[in-house]
Amino acid sequence: MASFDLQNLFTVRGKVVLVTGGSRGIGKMIATGLVKNGAKTYISSRSEKDCERTAKELNALGSGQCIPIPADLQKFEEVERLVDELKKKERFLHILVNNAGATWGESIEDYPDHAFSKVLTLNVQRVFTLTQKCLPLLRAAAQQSKDGDTFVDPARIINIGSIEGLSVPSHETYAYSASKAALHHLSRNLAGRLGWEGITSNVIACGPFESKMMAHTLATTGEVIKAGIPLHRIGMPEDVAGTVLYLSSRAGAYVNGATIRLEGGMTSRMEGSWGAKL
Template structure:
């Protein structure tokens, strides 16, 4: 049955990763207000419980919380098991979780944290949830990228920044990777009634990068903060791409300010996208592809 309103999400089930604060929480609140049944993930159980209460108070639907450190592949796989057990339906997946680290950090899987959290986590999570999304069509995969994808380069010779690490370079690479992934995924899902789109939320005032800030965060953010978007405004594009009726069949696109726009030229390189997919599948131990 087709929805009759661009703002009617009643009865639809949505999972938002990184939903305990910032853009993720604002996205969950916005979708809950539209009537969606919302589930969020969060690393800290206390923050997760608090966010679930606040989202529940803002909306009319059911709200669930799943504790998971998305930088860990074991945690992502456990999360998928819990989601499939507790959520009989899943129509929208919002890959929102992300982070920035000025100094190189390594996850339990031996991977550079920025690449692992910002890119490999949504890659693995999306692939493992594709079966449920295909069962609940029309469904959508919405991945939060960034305008810095335009300056990114996928360095296959040093994906993990072992030889030469830069926080900014690792971040832009991870965000370009999410757009390449989205374009490749959209092609793989043609005809399935599952869409895949990426977006830039804008420059938003959040605690982003606070764990290990670089010079930009330390020196310029305090000055820039009054001119940055609020989390609610930053979430507007995610909410639009997740819910707008006119986007039900739109796939493989990149959005900013709730409008489609061209992403960087390198994000349309099919050869790079296919190579990145295979490398990623190997890194997460994913044998089958959609």
């Protein structure tokens, strides 16, 4: 068997990354792990203030670098502006983390049409739009073998999905769960189409983590949720950051079209509701 580099198996040092929704929550957890491990990480979110504050905080950690490019990804022209700014700064994009998302909870009778459109646009359509616009940078980053026959270090698309896209939740978030199921399938489509060009596409289907989106649910039913998770806790920053580092490094270079459940075994003990045991 040929020898291989175990020491650098999980390194992302020197790679260029874009993390959407990277100023807080899961996106910030991901960006923190990438910066601390030497990646040049661009973060984007609607709030310029949040982006600047997070970039300043992460740059103080050393090793890598965090650069803010605020953008409202609900708007097509903002996606174009974000990518144009990125192209002015970089010739390659090794890793695209599609994390930005929205949710909306409302009864089936009162669920507003504009809310459904908002959630589907950001969680699915803009993932496709941003990926489409970033393709030249991703293609340029794909590293081929010396003979040009294989991609030894492909570019990566990492889509942040949800276990709500895998099973039916008890709470009424119709557009969110539908959008995440659509995102998971879109990711598999991208894997089958772009893998031939040296670009992989995978999903991390997250369970409950500390975030603004989950704040109300955790505040009201947090203990019930934990009781239904075999590991008796919700996700921690190291969990999602570590999974992204794996998929982004040489260790994850052969993973394509996968959906990784990052939920402590929660979906193995539930059937349509938080913590409902089989």
